Amino acid sequence: MSDIPLNTSVAGVPEAAPRQPPALTTGPIAWFRANLFSSWLNTAVTLVLAYFIVRYAISFVDWAFINAIWSVDNNQTQACRALKNSATPGACWAVITEKHRFILFGTYPYEEHWRPALVCLLFTALYVVSAMRRFWRWELAVVWAVTLTAIGILMWGGVFGLSYVPQERWGGLPITLILATFGLAFAFPLAILVALGRRSSMPAIRVLCIAYVELIRGVPLISLLFMASVMFPLFLPEGLNIDKLLRAQVAVILFAGAYLAEVVRGGLQALPKGQYEAAEALGLSYWQKTGFIILPQALRLVIPPLVNTFIGFFKDTSLVLIIGIFDLLTAGKTAIVEPAWQGFGVEVYIAISVIYFIYCFAMSRYSQNLEAELNRHRNR
Amino acid sequence: MTMQPLRRTTFGLLGAVAITALGALPAAAQAPAAGGASILDAIKARGTLVCGVNTGLAGFAQPDSQGVWRGFDVEYCRAISAAIFGDPNKVRYVPTTAQSRFTALQSGEVDVLARNTTWTLSRDTSLGLDFGGVNFYDGQGFMVKTSTGVKTAKELNGATICVQPGTTTEQNLTDWARANNVQFTPVVIERLEELVSAYASGRCDAYTTDVSGLAATRSSQPNPAEHTILPDVISKEPLGPLLRHGDQRFADLVRWVHYALVAAEEFGITQANVAQMAANDTRPEVQRMLGKNGGLGQMLGVPNEWAVNVIRATGNYGEIFARHLQPIGIQRGPNALWTTPGGQQYAMPFR
Numbered sequence: 001m002s003d004i005p006l007n008t009s010v011a012g013v014p015e016a017a018p019r020q021p022p023a024l025t026t027g028p029i030a031w032f033r034a035n036l037f038s039s040w041l042n043t044a045v046t047l048v049l050a051y052f053i054v055r056y057a058i059s060f061v062d063w064a065f066i067n068a069i070w071s072v073d074n075n076q077t078q079a080c081r082a083l084k085n086s087a088t089p090g091a092c093w094a095v096i097t098e099k100h101r102f103i104l105f106g107t108y109p110y111e112e113h114w115r116p117a118l119v120c121l122l123f124t125a126l127y128v129v130s131a132m133r134r135f136w137r138w139e140l141a142v143v144w145a146v147t148l149t150a151i152g153i154l155m156w157g158g159v160f161g162l163s164y165v166p167q168e169r170w171g172g173l174p175i176t177l178i179l180a181t182f183g184l185a186f187a188f189p190l191a192i193l194v195a196l197g198r199r200s201s202m203p204a205i206r207v208l209c210i211a212y213v214e215l216i217r218g219v220p221l222i223s224l225l226f227m228a229s230v231m232f233p234l235f236l237p238e239g240l241n242i243d244k245l246l247r248a249q250v251a252v253i254l255f256a257g258a259y260l261a262e263v264v265r266g267g268l269q270a271l272p273k274g275q276y277e278a279a280e281a282l283g284l285s286y287w288q289k290t291g292f293i294i295l296p297q298a299l300r301l302v303i304p305p306l307v308n309t310f311i312g313f314f315k316d317t318s319l320v321l322i323i324g325i326f327d328l329l330t331a332g333k334t335a336i337v338e339p340a341w342q343g344f345g346v347e348v349y350i351a352i353s354v355i356y357f358i359y360c361f362a363m364s365r366y367s368q369n370l371e372a373e374l375n376r377h378r379n380r
Numbered sequence: 381m382t383m384q385p386l387r388r389t390t391f392g393l394l395g396a397v398a399i400t401a402l403g404a405l406p407a408a409a410q411a412p413a414a415g416g417a418s419i420l421d422a423i424k425a426r427g428t429l430v431c432g433v434n435t436g437l438a439g440f441a442q443p444d445s446q447g448v449w450r451g452f453d454v455e456y457c458r459a460i461s462a463a464i465f466g467d468p469n470k471v472r473y474v475p476t477t478a479q480s481r482f483t484a485l486q487s488g489e490v491d492v493l494a495r496n497t498t499w500t501l502s503r504d505t506s507l508g509l510d511f512g513g514v515n516f517y518d519g520q521g522f523m524v525k526t527s528t529g530v531k532t533a534k535e536l537n538g539a540t541i542c543v544q545p546g547t548t549t550e551q552n553l554t555d556w557a558r559a560n561n562v563q564f565t566p567v568v569i570e571r572l573e574e575l576v577s578a579y580a581s582g583r584c585d586a587y588t589t590d591v592s593g594l595a596a597t598r599s600s601q602p603n604p605a606e607h608t609i610l611p612d613v614i615s616k617e618p619l620g621p622l623l624r625h626g627d628q629r630f631a632d633l634v635r636w637v638h639y640a641l642v643a644a645e646e647f648g649i650t651q652a653n654v655a656q657m658a659a660n661d662t663r664p665e666v667q668r669m670l671g672k673n674g675g676l677g678q679m680l681g682v683p684n685e686w687a688v689n690v691i692r693a694t695g696n697y698g699e700i701f702a703r704h705l706q707p708i709g710i711q712r713g714p715n716a717l718w719t720t721p722g723g724q725q726y727a728m729p730f731r
Contacts, residue, residue: 081602098445107447107473168474171447229480233487241489244474324435324475334443337436339708342600345573 064091071097075340084343095344096351099335103348106171106326112163115154116174122147122154123177131366133373144185151178167245171326173355175245179317179327183252184310190253191260196290198265209261216258221319224251229323248320256313263305267298300374307367311360328352419627420464420681423491428470431457432490435475438596439708440496449473452704453494455694456515456621459637460492463686468693482507485624492634493622496592503622512621512634515697517714517724519613520552521591523598526608528585533562533612540565542575542584548615549589556614590617595709604709613714633680640687643669643727644696646717651695658688669730676730697725 036046067090069080080092096103105116126147129135135143155174158164197209216224228247236242271294279289299306321330332352336345423429433441433453441451449457458468476484476495485493486508496518497503499511522541524530533556543550545568557564567584569575576597579587587594591613598607621638623631644650647666649657658670668674671684678684694700701712716723 085602102443102445102447105447107443107449110446110448166472168472169447226479230483233483233489236487241487244489321435322477323480324477326435326475330435334436335445337438337442338444339438339596339599342438342596 063089066090068092069094075338077340077344080344091347092344093347095336095341095347099341099348100351102172102335103328103332103352104172105174106331107169108171108174109163109165109169112157112165115157115162115165116170116172119151119154119174120177122151123174123181126181127362148182167243170245172331173328175320175325176314176317176328178245179249179252179320180314182249183256183313183317186253187256187260187313190257191264192295194257194261195264195268198261199268213258213261216255217262221251221255221316222322224255225319225323227251244323245325248323248325252313252317256309259309259313260306263302263309264298266305267300267302268294270301271298303367303371303374307363311363314360314363315356328355418629419491419623420630420633423464423630427465428472429457429461429464429492430472430474430490431460432474432476432481432484432493432495433457434495435477437496438600439592439705439710441473441494450704452516452700453496453621455700455704456494456638457492459641459690459694460634462689462693463633463637463640463680463682466683466685466689468689482509485509485622488624491623491630495622496619497622499618499620508625510623510625510631512623512631513638514618514620515638516592516619518590518592518617518619519714520549520588520615520617521594521613522586522588522610523579523594523607524586524610525582526606530586530608530610533610533614534560536564536586537562538564539585540567540583542567542569542579542587544568544572544575544589545570552615553588591713592705592710595705595711599707599709629681633682636680637686637690638697639727639730640669640690641694641697641700642717642725643730644687644691645698645725646719646727649691649696651691651699654688654691658685665730674731 037043067083067088069083069090070093072079072094075098077092077094080094083090083092101110101113104120105113108116126144129143130140153159153162155170155178156165156167194209194212197205198213200206200209225248228251229244232247233241275293275297276289279293284292318327318329320327321333326334329352332348333345336342336348431454433449433451436442437451439451441449441453444450454473457471457473461471462468464470474484474490476490476493481493481495481497482503484490492512496516498518499514503509504511522533522536524536530536541553541564543553543566550566550568553564553566556562567578569578576587578584580601587597589597591609594609598604598609601607621634623634643665644654647657647661647663647669649661649666649670654670657666658672661667661670668676669687671677671686671688675684677686680686683689695703698712698717701710701715712720712723714722714724716725718724718726
């Protein structure tokens with residue numbers, strides 16, 4: 001065996017220049033080959049699906065942008081109707097141009113619309129601030145209290161020179177945000193207490209908590225809303241009326257509380273028993289144990305199902321339409337009752353779904369980040 | 381006050397149980413009707429009339445783009461407010477759904493329900509409610525494409541008919557078909573939009589619902605002239621404002637506001653000429669109605685010029701009809717004055 005130096009060219013062949021790997025084995029082309037065109041069947045499926053995707057994307061762009069009508073004068077929708085039935089149909093965004101303030105703010109007095117608009121901004125700012133970890137201090141509770149008070153003052157008015165606006169005139173996005181925010185803000189602490197109660201060793205508390213959770217989970221949200229709006233007033237003396245929105249809000253809190261309680265209980269049960277025993281061995285009281293050892297770990301475990309429930313509830317608030325409260329979705333539906341605008345539901349539903357999507361997608365992205373950050377210690 | 385949240389929680393829990401015992405509802409419903417408190421006095425003390433309206437029905441009650449309630453029923457709220465306060469704008473509108481409307485009235489959440497509700501015996505008695513006259517005679521009818529050439533409902537033998545399920549509409553249709561030996565195939569679709577598009581796309585030969593609903597649908601079609609509403613009406617749906625038992629004076633007022641609107645049309649009193657008529661008209665009944673003499677307003681518990689205020693605010697019955705219902709294609713038909721053939725709107729005498 002003779003040693004052939006590695007860097008000598010063999011038999012006078014000039015040294016080969018370093019070459020790219022064959023284009024067919026790496027890079028995007030290879031990826032396409034391996035995943036989309038690996039066999040004749042795959043190729044056929046890819047081509048058929050690509051054809052449909054391109055075709056529908058083109059017709060959607062045509063419909064939504066190129067052929068669309070963006071505004072009409074004075075509720076004259078004939079142009080929109082003609083377009084809808086023509087060979088090249090287009091969206092009538094004029095319905096949004098005309099009705100966007102009604103969809104967003106409902107029957108709130110028109111000249112006072114800056115107030116619910118400010119309320120929506122305040123809510124969104126509150127979410128953003130609460131989401132940043134650097135603001136996670138006790139002062140945040142003060143910020144919440146102040147902001148929610150400001151929101152109440154803005155919506156009701158009657159002080160500081162703001163005119164009084166009764167609750168039945170509220171509508172649109174602020175109603176959705178109020179129901180979701182207050183609902184979850186009150187349901188979450190309730191849920192933690194109920195979850196702890198369900199695992200309590202005291203039989204009375206445990207039975208009460210189990211009964212509450214099972215009763216609420218055993219009926220649909222709609223029936224609770226009906227109870228709150230249709231049957232509950234009949235139990236009160238005549239003339240004593242509790243605000244309709246408040247009744248719906250309490251129903252939402254009770255319902256969300258029961259579902260969140262089960263999520264939290266899942267987290268409590270997932271913790272190894274050693275954690276409880278170690279905390280007790282340190283001589284911590286029940287509340288110290290729960291507050292410092294158990295809950296921080298348990299809640300971190302259940303971020304995905306918690307956010308899942310949050311997102312579900314944000315959308316469930318639209319069920320208040322059955323008791324005559326104008327949330328975002330109901331306001332949108334009511335906007336197209338007017339004869340001139342009947343039949344433009346698709347445009348209105350698209351606009352509303354965009355708003356819902358923004359809030360829900362933000363929640364979902366944020367929870368992914370939070371989960372990654374809080375569970376970093378597991379990924380060492 | 382600290383007891384309130386506790387009570388609510390308890391009731392919420394109880395309620396979940398009680399939902400299975402809904403049979404108890406009518407018994408509970410009658411309880412609040414017993415009180416004898418004057419609703420009219422309460423309205424005057426509060427300074428606003430609370431009016432239950434539909435959450436959105438074209439022509440009858442719907443908020444416009446600026447969130448202001450408009451429609452035929454809404455004008456009745458404005459008229460009652462004008463009669464009591466002399467100002468049609470002292471009204472709070474509470475949107476109510478088909479399910480929540482009676483509770484809202486029974487529990488005192490609203491003073492009057494102007495929400496296209498059919499006057500039936502069971503509602504008048506077992507719900508503890510009262511009807512304040514009929515402001516709109518509706519009834520179930522049929523709409524067909526004009527090109528089919530169908531002229532009367534009996535020609536629909538063998539037709540396919542679009543109908544919403546679970547309402548009296550479906551039952552009326554079946555009853556009528558059996559009584560008239562008409563064979564038909566029903567196409568039953570829950571959602572109104574889908575139902576209308578099924579009719580428009582030709583899946584059904586005819587579409588049936590209340591005539592007012594047919595007219596609203598017809599006017600929203602691309603070419604209304606392609607659709608014909610048949611003259612046959614197969615059910616009675618008298619709609620009117622609804623009140624709870626307990627204050628006959630307020631019920632009288634609501635009833636006479638309606639009669640004043642109808643009588644104003646009969647006498648030719650309009651929004652434009654009401655002030656002049658009140659000053660100059662020599663007909664004794666007009667003078668009594670418009671408060672020049674007779675003191676009719678005082679008997680109702682409102683200012684004597686109540687009818688002038690009402691007509692100045694809303695116009696007479698015909699003007700209200702023309703403003704809200706004729707644009708969506710509803711003809712006067714049975715809602716014409718009794719002086720025209722086929723008309724049924726009839727005001728009791730003002731004396």
